[in-house]
Amino acid sequence: MRTKMKISMLLLMVILLSVGSIAGIAGAEQEKKTIILGTSADYMPYEFHKTIDGVDTIVGFDIEIAKEIAKDLGAELVIKDTSFDALLPELTSGRVDFVISGMNPTEERRKSIDFSIPYYRAEQSIVVRKEDQEKYSTMESLEGARIGVQKASVQEGIAANIPNAQVTSLDKIPDLLLQLDTGRVDAVIAEYPIANANMDIETMAITDAKPVSENDEYAVGVRKGNEELLNSINQTLERLVQNDLVQKYVDEAGDLAAGRVKEELNTFEFFWKYRDYYLKGIQFTLLISALGVFFGFILGLVLALMRMSGISILKFLSTAYIEVFRGTPMLVQLFIIHYSLPAFDIKFTPIQSGILTLSLNSAAYLAEIFRAGIQGVDRGQLEAARSLGMSRVAAMRHIVLPQAFKAVLPAIGNEFIVIIKESSIVSFIGVFDLMYQSQILRGSTFAPLNPLLVAAIIYFILTFTLSKLMGVLERRLSASDHR
Amino acid sequence: MITVKDLHKSFSKVEILKGISAEIQKGEVVVVIGPSGSGKSTFLRCLNLLEQPTSGEIMFEGEQITAKNHNINATREKMGMVFQQFNLFPHKSVLENITLAPMKVRGQSRSDAEKVADELLKTVGLQDKRNAYPSQLSGGQKQRIAIARALAMQPHVMLFDEPTSALDPEMVGEVLEVMKKLAENGMTMVIVTHEMGFAREVGDRILFMDGGRIVEEGAPDQIFSNPSHPRTREFLSKVL
Numbered sequence: 001m002r003t004k005m006k007i008s009m010l011l012l013m014v015i016l017l018s019v020g021s022i023a024g025i026a027g028a029e030q031e032k033k034t035i036i037l038g039t040s041a042d043y044m045p046y047e048f049h050k051t052i053d054g055v056d057t058i059v060g061f062d063i064e065i066a067k068e069i070a071k072d073l074g075a076e077l078v079i080k081d082t083s084f085d086a087l088l089p090e091l092t093s094g095r096v097d098f099v100i101s102g103m104n105p106t107e108e109r110r111k112s113i114d115f116s117i118p119y120y121r122a123e124q125s126i127v128v129r130k131e132d133q134e135k136y137s138t139m140e141s142l143e144g145a146r147i148g149v150q151k152a153s154v155q156e157g158i159a160a161n162i163p164n165a166q167v168t169s170l171d172k173i174p175d176l177l178l179q180l181d182t183g184r185v186d187a188v189i190a191e192y193p194i195a196n197a198n199m200d201i202e203t204m205a206i207t208d209a210k211p212v213s214e215n216d217e218y219a220v221g222v223r224k225g226n227e228e229l230l231n232s233i234n235q236t237l238e239r240l241v242q243n244d245l246v247q248k249y250v251d252e253a254g255d256l257a258a259g260r261v262k263e264e265l266n267t268f269e270f271f272w273k274y275r276d277y278y279l280k281g282i283q284f285t286l287l288i289s290a291l292g293v294f295f296g297f298i299l300g301l302v303l304a305l306m307r308m309s310g311i312s313i314l315k316f317l318s319t320a321y322i323e324v325f326r327g328t329p330m331l332v333q334l335f336i337i338h339y340s341l342p343a344f345d346i347k348f349t350p351i352q353s354g355i356l357t358l359s360l361n362s363a364a365y366l367a368e369i370f371r372a373g374i375q376g377v378d379r380g381q382l383e384a385a386r387s388l389g390m391s392r393v394a395a396m397r398h399i400v401l402p403q404a405f406k407a408v409l410p411a412i413g414n415e416f417i418v419i420i421k422e423s424s425i426v427s428f429i430g431v432f433d434l435m436y437q438s439q440i441l442r443g444s445t446f447a448p449l450n451p452l453l454v455a456a457i458i459y460f461i462l463t464f465t466l467s468k469l470m471g472v473l474e475r476r477l478s479a480s481d482h483r
Numbered sequence: 484m485i486t487v488k489d490l491h492k493s494f495s496k497v498e499i500l501k502g503i504s505a506e507i508q509k510g511e512v513v514v515v516i517g518p519s520g521s522g523k524s525t526f527l528r529c530l531n532l533l534e535q536p537t538s539g540e541i542m543f544e545g546e547q548i549t550a551k552n553h554n555i556n557a558t559r560e561k562m563g564m565v566f567q568q569f570n571l572f573p574h575k576s577v578l579e580n581i582t583l584a585p586m587k588v589r590g591q592s593r594s595d596a597e598k599v600a601d602e603l604l605k606t607v608g609l610q611d612k613r614n615a616y617p618s619q620l621s622g623g624q625k626q627r628i629a630i631a632r633a634l635a636m637q638p639h640v641m642l643f644d645e646p647t648s649a650l651d652p653e654m655v656g657e658v659l660e661v662m663k664k665l666a667e668n669g670m671t672m673v674i675v676t677h678e679m680g681f682a683r684e685v686g687d688r689i690l691f692m693d694g695g696r697i698v699e700e701g702a703p704d705q706i707f708s709n710p711s712h713p714r715t716r717e718f719l720s721k722v723l
C-alpha cells in the first residue's frame with residue numbers, strides 16, 4: 001500500500017511539473033510587442049556566447065544590428081539561439097521573425113526566404129599551422145591540399161574551386177581549427193575577422209593567399225512576402241551603413257572576442273567554473289527524459305494492449321504505429337514535429353516538441369517490451385483469475401501485468417537509459433539541455449575536449465544511477481521468488 | 484444444478500466433444516474418468532466457459548450461461564475451479580492469493596476476507612504458510628492453497644481438473660484428503676481424475692468418456708465391478 005502511495009505521489013509530481021513547465025514556456029512566448037531574432041551563436045565575432053558579469057550573454061556585431069532593427073520597430077528583441085542548419089526552418093515555420101547569423105544571400109536560400117540589402121562584406125583568409133605559413137602563401141599552392149571549411153558556407157564554394165582539394169566540411173569553426181591543430185586538414189578557409197578571433201596565434205597563422213568569392217556579402221533574412229518588416233529592416237541598415245556604424249560594431253565585437261584568453265583547466269576545474277551551464281543542462285535533460293519516459297510508458301502500455309486486444313482495427317493501428325516509429329530515425333521525427341507541423345498551425349515549443357518526440361518514440365519500443373512480457377506470463381494465470389470471477393480488465397491489472405512488468409524490468413531499464421542519452425538530440429532544436437550547454441561552452445571557450453568530456457561524465461552518472469535504481473527495484477519485486 | 488445439452492467443441496476443425504449431455508445434481512460428487520484425449524478436461528472447462536462451446540447449451544442454476552449476453556463473470560464466482568498446474572499467483576503471498584478475488588470481485592473488506600482465509604487455511608491444514616509465497620511451497624501444499632483460494636468465493640460447485648496429476652506420489656494423499664472432507668460436507672463437485680480408488684470411494688456417480696462422448700455412466704460400484712460397455716471394461720482393465 002505504501003509503495004502504491006509513493007508511486008502515485010511521484011506520478012502526480014511529474015504531471016504537475018510537466019503542466020507547469022509547458023504552461024510557463026507557453027506563457028513566456030505570448031508577451032506582446034516582441035520581435036524574435038534567429039541566430040546561431042557560435043560564430044565569433046558575428047554572434048557568440050560570452051559570460052559578462054557572470055551572466056551568459058549572446059554578443060557580436062550581428063546582435064548589435066538586430067538591436068538597432070528592433071529599436072526602429074519599437075519592439076523588444078528576443079534572441080533565439082539554434083544551430084545554423086535549423087535557421088531556415090525556424091524562419092519558414094514562423095518560430096523566429098528574422099535571421100541574422102553571418103548568412104550569405106545565396107540563390108538557393110532565396111528560393112525559400114527573402115533577404116535585405118547586404119550590410120557587410122567580409123574578406124576571406126587561409127589559416128594554416130605556423131610552420132606551413134610559407135608553403136601555402138598563394139591560392140595555387142593549395143592545389144591537392146586537405147582543406148577544412150564550414151558546412152554550407154561560402155568557403156565551401158571557394159574550396160570546391162581549388163583543384164584536387166580534399167574538402168572536409170564541419171559545423172563549427174572551433175572543430176575545424178582543432179582538425180588543423182591535430183593535422184587532419186592542412187588549411188582552413190574562414191573569414192578574416194573570424195579566423196583572427198578564433199585561431200591560436202601560438203600555433204597558427206594566416207597566409208598571404210587571398211581567396212576570392214563572388215558571394216561574400218551578408219544580409220538579413222525574413223519570411224517570404226513579409227514586405228513590411230523587410231522595408232523597415234532595409235531602412236535601418238541604410239542608416240547604419242551611412243553612419244559607418246556597422247564597421248564600428250565589427251571592431252567592437254572583435255575587441256570583445258579578443259578579450260578571450262585560452263584557459264588551461266583540467267576537466268574538474270572546467271566543470272566547476274562552468275557548473276551553472278551544466279546544472280541548467282541537467283535540469284532540462286532530466287525534465288524531458290522523465291516526461292518522455294512517463295508518457296512513453298503510458299502510451300506504450302496502451303499500444304501493447306491494443307495490439308493484443310484481438311480487435312483487428314486496433315491491432316492494425318498499433319502495429320503500424322510501432323513499425324513507423326521504430327523504423328524511422330528519431331531526429332527525423334523530431335524535425336517533422338518541430339518544423340513541419342507548424343505548416344498545419346500546430347506549433348510546439350522546443351521543449352514540447354522534444355518531450356513529444358521522446359514519448360512517441362519510446363512508446364513504440366516499450367509497447368513491444370510490454371507485449372513480450374504479457375505473452376511471457378503463463379496462460380494458466382489468466383485462466384485462474386477468470387475462473388475466480390475476475391473480469392478481463394481486473395485479471396490483467398492484478399495478475400498478468402504485475403508479473404509481465406517484473407519479467408521485463410531489465411528491458412524497461414535499458415529503454416530508460418537509451419532515452420536519457422537520446423534526449424541529447426533535442427539540442428538540435430534549441431532545448432537548453434546538457435548537450436546544448438556543452439556545445440555553447442565549446443563555442444565560447446574553445447576548449448576542445450573538456451566541454452564534451454564533462455557532458456559525457458554527467459550522462460554516465462545519470463544513466464549509471466538509473467541502472468542502479470532499477471537494480472534495487474528488481475530485487476524488491478523478485479523478493480517473492482526466492483526467500 | 485448443471486444441465487448440459489448436446490455440447491460440441493471443436494479446435495480448428497478437430498472435434499473434441501461430439502455431443503455431451505449430462506445432469507449434475509446439487510450436493511452430488513460426479514467423477515469423470517476416461518483415457519487421455521477423450522475430452523474430459525475440455526468438457527470440464529466448458530462448464531465455466533474457459534472454453535467456448537461450438538454448439539449446445541449449458542444451464543446453471545436455471546440460467547443459460549451459453550446465451551449471448553450472459554454475464555459469465557457472475558457465474559464463475561459461483562463455480563470454483565482447481566487446475567492441474569495449480570496456477571497460484573506467484574507474485575502474491577498465500578494469504579493474498581486467497582483474499583484477492585473476494586476483495587476485488589466481491590468487494591469484501593480486507594479484515595472480512597482475511598477472516599475467511601484463515602478459516603480455510605485451517606481447513607486445508609496450512610495456517611503456518613499464511614505469509615509464505617507459492618515458490619516456497621511443495622506441490623501438495625500449492626494445490627491445497629489453490630483449493631482454499633477457490634473456496635474463498637463460497638462457490639456452489641467446485642470443478643477439479645486432474646488436481647493430483649502434477650503431484651509427486653507422496654503428496655497425492657494430502658490433496659485427496661482435503662477433497663474428501665469437502666465432499667463429506669455436501670459440496671457439489673465435478674472431478675476429472677485418474678485416481679480410480681478415490682473415484683470409487685468418494686464419487687456418487689461416474690461418467691466414463693471416450694472419443695468425445697459419454698460412453699457409460701452409473702454408480703461407482705456398478706462401473707468398477709460390472710461395467711456394461713466393452714470400452715469401459717478395456718479401459719478399467721488397463722488402469723486397475
